[in-house]
Amino acid sequence: MGRAPFSVLTILRQNPRNFQNPNTQLRNLSIETKESQQLYTEIAKQVCKITRTKPRWEQTLLSDIPSFNFNDPLFFREFLKQQNNVLLSIHFFQWLHSHYGFSPDLVSCNVLFDSLVEARAFKVAMDFLDSTGFSPNPNSLELYIQCLCESGLIEEAFCAFSKLKEMGVFGSIKTWNSALLGCIKIDRTDLVWKLYHDMIESGIVADVDAETVGYLIQAFCNDGKVTEGYELLRQVLEDGLVPENTAFNKLISRFCEKKNFGRVSELLHTMVARNRAPDNFTYEEVINGLCKSRKRLEAYRVFNDLKERGYVPDTVMYTTVIHGLCKMGWLGDARKMWFEMIHKGLLPNEYTYNSMIHGYCRIDNLEEAKRLHKEMLDKGYGETTVTYNTLIAGLCLHGRTDEAYHLFEEMAQKGIFRDVITYNTLIQGYCKEGKIVNSTKLLGELLALGLQPSASSYTHLIEKLCQVGDVQEAKNLWNEMCNRGLQPRVHTHDCFIIGLCGQGYFVEATEWLIEMLRRKLKPQRKTFERLVQCLSQDNRLDDSLLVLDFMFRIGYALEKAICHSLVTKLCKENSHFVEAFLGDILEGN
Structure with a gap:
């Protein structure tokens, strides 16, 4: 099949005398003339269509x-203009x-870049x-840097920054x-401070705006330095700079974690006074912080107050409140929130379902x-590790570990990932029921799969x-x-001491x-009392008095029956010694 005729070829063939050597002729055409511009445009359109x-x-x-001379930079520039x-x-x-071996001119390079x-x-x-x-x-380079940063390609952005500096441009x-x-998006606060140092060196720091300050406050919060972030906010407010809500929300979140709700209240008032009205995200942080601090009744009150003041809670806020109510065991109120949410046209998401x-x-x-799990699946939400972990934890909590293990096996059959939390929950459940062999087997399986254990993977089994x-x-x-670098919880030490006492290893227990x-x-x-007893x-009376001294220094009092037994024992040995030694202990405490 022959090629379809091109209008460009038609133009060339209609003027054979003028285009006996098109390659040479086209090079000599001036871009300033209408005919040559038309020819370049026509050829560029045809090439675009072909490609x-x-x-x-x-x-x-x-x-x-x-x-045709495709190597002509003028043609390439026209091609770029026509190609979309x-x-x-x-x-x-x-x-x-x-x-x-074509190399485009600087203008074409910039256009293409x-x-x-x-x-x-x-x-x-x-x-x-x-x-x-080139x-x-x-x-162009600045726009490139901005886009790289928005996409999280920070290392590449830093390289481009270096090129910008080489040009003498800050x-x-x-x-x-x-x-x-x-x-901040990739949680590299070390680079935030490096950038800020470069800003100071370049003099650009004099131009910092509320946006810059907001990012620095977030960096302080991410570093766990919420006090420094708050002090920076206070200073810039005095200078008339007011960061966006994101910075306030981050501070509020961190102060909630520290249970410093006085500071949270102050920040909320500051936002209102500075025309930064708290939004849903702000109050989600407050409600979430109150729930995590076991102030769920207060969180419920704040939520209801918001609705009365005209705020329109979204799915996330409803879910946060429902989660808090469920944690308190207030299922009736949680269900009320559930149906209120649906009535307002907000559909529960998988987190809402998991909370319920x-x-x-x-x-x-x-x-x-x-039933809710089935409804969740019917609504199109997939079966997840989180949902199964929730069900397994509920079964284990009420001593139904055999049913929990059935769900555990079902996860494997359905290809649902069983994570460390899944294993830890079952290990703890079996330990509560005294099924140490089952717990030990699960721990071995966890390690064999290459999962990274947590302290909980061991401590419940150790304590049992x-x-x-x-x-x-x-x-x-x-x-x-x-040896794995995991730190046991304090209670595990107590269990060891009591366990050693039970086996008669009193010296080791004291150590x-x-x-x-x-x-x-x-x-x-109870650990002190067990060891003293x-x-x-x-008949290790000196050791028992040493432990008693430690106990009093911490602020504990000895249970009356144990105290009577100890004094009786000591008096049989040497009443004068007892009177003097106990007197010293009591005087020192």
Whole structure:
């Protein structure tokens, strides 16, 4: 089949005398003349059409438009103007480069580079810079940096920043702010402070705006330095700069974590006074913080107050309140919120469902929890690890570990990932029922799968082993846990001491207690009492008085019956010694 005739070829054939050597003639055409511009435009349109519609055009383009100088920079510039697909443009450039060693002029390079950036084809833009060695103009480079930062490509943005500095250009505050925000998004506050140091060195810090300050406050909060973030806010407010709500929300979130609700209230009032009206995100942080601090009744009150003041809660806020109510066991109020939410046209998401499922599991209404799980699946939400973990935890909480293990196996059959929380929940459940073999098997399976265990993977099993008297196996697990860099909870130390006492290892138990105190860990009162009682019964009276001294220093009082027994024992030995030694202990405390 013959090729369809091109209008460009028609133009050439109609004027054979003028185009006996088209390659030479076209090079000499002036872009200023109407005819030559028309010719370049026509050819560019035809080439654009070919590259868009014809497969393997690279192999046939030279024969489709013979005797034409594709290497002419003026033609390439016109091609870029006509082509609306930047990836096809870069492909055509690569074809030109491979056939002619073509290098576009500076204007064409900038046009092509800007188009790649606008299309967010950053990898291609980087390759283009590397292959051509061309330096974009400063404005193009700044736009490139901003887009890289928005996409989280911070390291590449820093390289582009270096090129900008080599040009002697410091960049606009907008570019610096994009970089600061990009660093915060990937939680690289170390780079935030490096950028800020560079801003100071370049003098750009004099131009910082409320946006810049907001990012610095967020960086302080992410570093756990909420006080420094608050002090920065206070200083800039005095200077008339008011950051956006995001900075206030971050401070509120961190002060909620520290349970400093006085400061939270102050920040809310500051937002109102500075025309930064708290939004749903702000109050979600407040309600979530109150719920996590077990002030769920207060969170419920704040939520109802918001509705009365005209705020329109969204799904996230409803879910936060429902979760808090379920945690308190207020399933009736949670259901009320659930139906109110649906009545307002807000559909529960998988987190809302999981919160309600968790609530029903807590009150041992597993049938309703399973019904909600089925409804959740019917609504199109997939079966997730979180939902299964919630159901397994509910079953284990009420001693139904066999049913929980059935769900555990069902997860594997359905290809649902069983994470460390899944294993830990079952390990704890079996330990509560005294099924140590089952717990040990699950721990071994967890490790064999290459999952990273947590302290909870070990501690429940260690504590149960101490309780049943298998202290040696508990020690083995303790050592294995510590070798993995995991820190046991304080209660596990108490269990070890009581377990050692039960096996008659009183000296070792005393050493464990002293080590706890040296590490500034506070043993439980019953741990002291058990050790004092055992040491006394074993006639280790000096040791029992030493432990008693430690106990009084912490602020505990000895249970009356144990105290009477100890004094009776001591008086039989040496009443004068007892009177003097106990007098010293009591006087010192």
